[in-house]
Amino acid sequence: xxxxxxxxxxxxxxxxxxxxxxxxxxxxxxxSQPEAALVVPPDGGWGWVIVAASFMCNVLVDGxxxxxxxxxxxxxxxxxxTSGHVAPINSLLAGxxxxxxxxxxxxxxxxxxxxxxIMGSFISAxxxxxxxxxxxVEYLYLVYGIIGGIGFxxxxxxxxxxxxxxxxxxxxxxxxxxxxxxxxxxxxxAPITERLNESIEWRGTMLVTAGLSLICALFGALFRPIxxxxxxxxxxxxxxxxxRHEEAVEKLNSMLKLQNKLDSGISMPPEMRFTNKVSPHTWxxxxxxxxxxxxxxxxxxSNSHLSRRSSATAGTMKPLGNKxxxxxxxxxxxxxxxxxxxxxxxxxxxxxPGIKMVAREARSGRSQADLARPLxxxxxFFGASLTRLPQYTSRTSLGYHLAVTHVPTQEDxxxxxxxxxxxxxxxxxxxxxxxxxxxLFKSPTFNILAISGFxxxxxxFVPYMYLTxxxxxxxxxxxxxxxxxxxxxxxxIVGRIACGVLSSMPQVSPLWLNNIAITAGGIATxxxxxxxxxxxxxxxxxxxxxxxxxxASLRSILVVEYLGLEQLxxxxxxxxxxxxxxxxxxxxxAGALKDFTxxxxxxxxxxxxFLLLSAVMCxxxxxxxxxxxxxNKLNSNQKV
Numbered sequence: 001x002x003x004x005x006x007x008x009x010x011x012x013x014x015x016x017x018x019x020x021x022x023x024x025x026x027x028x029x030x031x032s033q034p035e036a037a038l039v040v041p042p043d044g045g046w047g048w049v050i051v052a053a054s055f056m057c058n059v060l061v062d063g064x065x066x067x068x069x070x071x072x073x074x075x076x077x078x079x080x081x082t083s084g085h086v087a088p089i090n091s092l093l094a095g096x097x098x099x100x101x102x103x104x105x106x107x108x109x110x111x112x113x114x115x116x117x118i119m120g121s122f123i124s125a126x127x128x129x130x131x132x133x134x135x136x137v138e139y140l141y142l143v144y145g146i147i148g149g150i151g152f153x154x155x156x157x158x159x160x161x162x163x164x165x166x167x168x169x170x171x172x173x174x175x176x177x178x179x180x181x182x183x184x185x186x187x188x189x190a191p192i193t194e195r196l197n198e199s200i201e202w203r204g205t206m207l208v209t210a211g212l213s214l215i216c217a218l219f220g221a222l223f224r225p226i227x228x229x230x231x232x233x234x235x236x237x238x239x240x241x242x243x244r245h246e247e248a249v250e251k252l253n254s255m256l257k258l259q260n261k262l263d264s265g266i267s268m269p270p271e272m273r274f275t276n277k278v279s280p281h282t283w284x285x286x287x288x289x290x291x292x293x294x295x296x297x298x299x300x301x302s303n304s305h306l307s308r309r310s311s312a313t314a315g316t317m318k319p320l321g322n323k324x325x326x327x328x329x330x331x332x333x334x335x336x337x338x339x340x341x342x343x344x345x346x347x348x349x350x351x352x353p354g355i356k357m358v359a360r361e362a363r364s365g366r367s368q369a370d371l372a373r374p375l376x377x378x379x380x381f382f383g384a385s386l387t388r389l390p391q392y393t394s395r396t397s398l399g400y401h402l403a404v405t406h407v408p409t410q411e412d413x414x415x416x417x418x419x420x421x422x423x424x425x426x427x428x429x430x431x432x433x434x435x436x437x438x439x440l441f442k443s444p445t446f447n448i449l450a451i452s453g454f455x456x457x458x459x460x461f462v463p464y465m466y467l468t469x470x471x472x473x474x475x476x477x478x479x480x481x482x483x484x485x486x487x488x489x490x491x492x493i494v495g496r497i498a499c500g501v502l503s504s505m506p507q508v509s510p511l512w513l514n515n516i517a518i519t520a521g522g523i524a525t526x527x528x529x530x531x532x533x534x535x536x537x538x539x540x541x542x543x544x545x546x547x548x549x550x551x552a553s554l555r556s557i558l559v560v561e562y563l564g565l566e567q568l569x570x571x572x573x574x575x576x577x578x579x580x581x582x583x584x585x586x587x588x589x590a591g592a593l594k595d596f597t598x599x600x601x602x603x604x605x606x607x608x609x610f611l612l613l614s615a616v617m618c619x620x621x622x623x624x625x626x627x628x629x630x631x632n633k634l635n636s637n638q639k640v
Contacts, residue, residue, distance in 0.1 A: 037228035037372040038295060038401050039165065046224060047166035047174065053219040054178035057117070057159035060212050061152050063185025065094050067193040067485060069465030069587075074202040079137050087465070087591030088584075089140045094461055095584030096149025097156055101576035102435040104157040109375035110427040113158035113165075117220025120154020121213055127151055128210035132203045144206070155216045162223050164383060165374050168397065175383035176500045179552070183496065183545075186489030190468075194482045228372035231295065231402065284433040286426060289376060289406050290566045296402035373412075375431045378404040378565050381572045382556045385504055391565055404565070435573020445562050445625045446571060450578045452614040456518065456551055457582025459610035462590045462603060463488065463525065463544055467537075470600040474532040487538050491545025498546075499553040510557045511621060514550055518615035521547025525608030529601045547611070562625045586610070 041047070068090035076086045108116045127148035134140050159178070167174040196205040374380055379389070386392040392400045412426045440446050464485060471481040495517075502508050524543040530536075559571045590603035597603075 038231050038398075038405055039226045039228050039372045039374070039377075040398070040401060041166050041168040041171075042226070043167055043169050047163075049222055050162055050166050050224075051174045051178050053222040054159040054163050055181035055184075056219050057155050057216050058179060058181030059185035059188070060216055061097070061156050061159075061185070062182040063189030064209055064212065065090070065097070065152070066182075066186045066461075066464045066489070067189040068093060069485075070190065070193045070197060070468060070482070071202050071205060072465065073469055074197050075137070075140070078202070081137060082591070082595045083466075084588060084592035084595045086137055087588040089137065089145050090465060091461065091584050091587040092141055092145025093149045093152065094587075095580045096146050097153035097580075098457075098576050098583055099580030100150050100153040101157055101580070102432060102573040104153050105161070105375055105435060105573070106428040106431040107154075108158050108161065109373050109431045110425050112223075112225050113162040113374070114220055114223040114225065116154050117158045117223055118217045120151045120158075121215075121217035121220060122151075123154065124148050124151025124216075125210045125214040128206050128213060131206045134203075151213065155213075155220065158220070158223060160383075161374065161380055164380060165226065165377075168386060171383065172385040172500055172504070176496055176553075179383070180493050180496055182552075183489045183491075183493035183549075186464075186492060187486040188489075190485040190489070191482050194468075226372075231299075231398070284424075284429040284436075286430050286433050288437045288439075289430055289434040289569065290378070292376075292406045292409070292430075294403055295405045295407055296399065298407055299402065372405070373408060373427055375434075375569065376406045376408065378406070378568060381568050382560060382565070383553075384500070384557050388504075388557065389560065389565060431569075434569050436577075437570050437573075440567065440570050440574060443563065443628060445621060445628055446567075446574075448617055448621055448624065449558065449562075449571070450574060452617045453555070453575050454578040454582040455610045455614035455617070457579045458586040458589070459522070459525065459607035459614075460548060460551075461583055461587050462607035463528075463541075465587050466590060466594070466600055466603065467541070470529075470604070471532060471537060473600070476532055476534065476537070480534060484537060484541050487541035488545040488548075491542045492549045495546040495549025496553050499550045503554060503557055510554045510561060511618065514554045514558065515615045515618050517547045517550035518611055518618075522608045522610070522612030522615060525611060526605050528608070529604055562621060 072083075072086045072090060075089065076083065079086070104116060104120075124147075127143050131140060131144040131148070134143070160175075163175050163178045164171055193205060196208055200208070378391075379386070382389070386400070389400075391403050395403060409426065412430075415422060415425050415427070467484045467488075468481045471484055472478055499513065499517075502513055503510050521544050524540050524547075528537070528540040555575065556568060556572070559568050563571060586607070590600075590607055593603045593606060594600050
């Protein structure tokens, strides 16, 4: 039962220093209930303004990056150097904006999408403006490539993530529209950059680029945060409401006290220790976000007994899934949930006595119940339709948000209330610990996807950077050749839309769609130098644009299908590193091959081979994933 009720409750009180509670006042009463803060997407309204702002950020950021190859030939001429020497300028820009992704996400989790986007706009604008005074190629490596790339990363990541934060039912449509900005930017910026180079040369083009980057601050200012709602327990029977509420508060507080003892390193008695041997802490000093309870587990825990195991299994506490929680779960039920992606949650009902959302009141200060960090959601990187998630289809809408939202800690809330500047707040450390958790390398399925992404990016940027110059060298008209990159942009738009439609069909395998697309793109790139007829070249651009659109659109779906929603944030953090290194190396390798052989034929052949290899690697994933899940289930049964 879900109720929306207005209330005139007294102002929320801060938990005392010796007690740990989620939205709990100092003394239990009928008004002090276990609470959590949830962001319920409005699914429209201001959300469409967010989509438009995100679209424009993608137009400018990706448009500038993908048209950067047009700048390089002019820089190469002025500094009288080689293709291999100037190639890192743009590859550093592309690589840096991917490599800084986990760190930007962590900052956005603490300071919000708006602040990070505006800061990124100023950083990139300053870097491009200062590039006007470049005296060497190495100067551009540092200023234009690295600093500009970091600024672009601070624009790109919030622009992508904030759309999903605003939408639930229409998430796939909204995300697709926003990301189409990448194709539009590629289409528009390539001829614009060429015209600017001809009229004001590359240094003047740098200043224009700085101005365009500064515009992103205006769009970032539109990324208005969503106020969270408080969710609390609502009893169905007035006769036993006080009694059940008092029990719920007592059990919830006991659970959270135990969590604080565990996190603070206090030794636990033998009967309260966990079965899993892995330390929950990482190099950041905090645990992976998935090891913290979700709002659903907090509320379910308030209606469950604390788990001192029965005499048959005394001496340990049973983890729920892979999290060290404090709720007793029968062994049989736990086994049923090992594969959270393929089976519906068969545990007890979401919340036995029901829940209610309470209208927010103005408060002095913020508590744990007021915090709703965007990266504490398991689905923040999922841009497809939520109907693909069993966590969504097996619950009500509010139940789903409870299930994917992890609660903040008391330290997190205290840092927020104090307002003091801290070098690395917990909200930052917790996301870095999640996105850079290397324990995921134990998964063969993840390793294949990550290495495949690396090889994809090795070949990804080569056509964007060298296609126009190669066509001109081989006799194509200059005014026509400049639109080859624009053709990739148009195909990218069509590909994203088509991929979204096809991936929503249950009978279509996202993995096979990805593999076929990348295979076609790799082969087309390898044979693209056979003929320089305009029809042939534009046909190649169409195939390549469709291929890279599928790659970009299906990554989150593949992760959820084969690794589960819980691993999505961790996977994306590591994916960004692999893809960033690939983007960093791909174009310089192609440029060096061009200098060595005197033509781009080998460069495009090698680039296509990288793409083809990345696709071939993914073909055995279904078999490997089934083997991995069977192995994990067998290991779990042996431990039990």
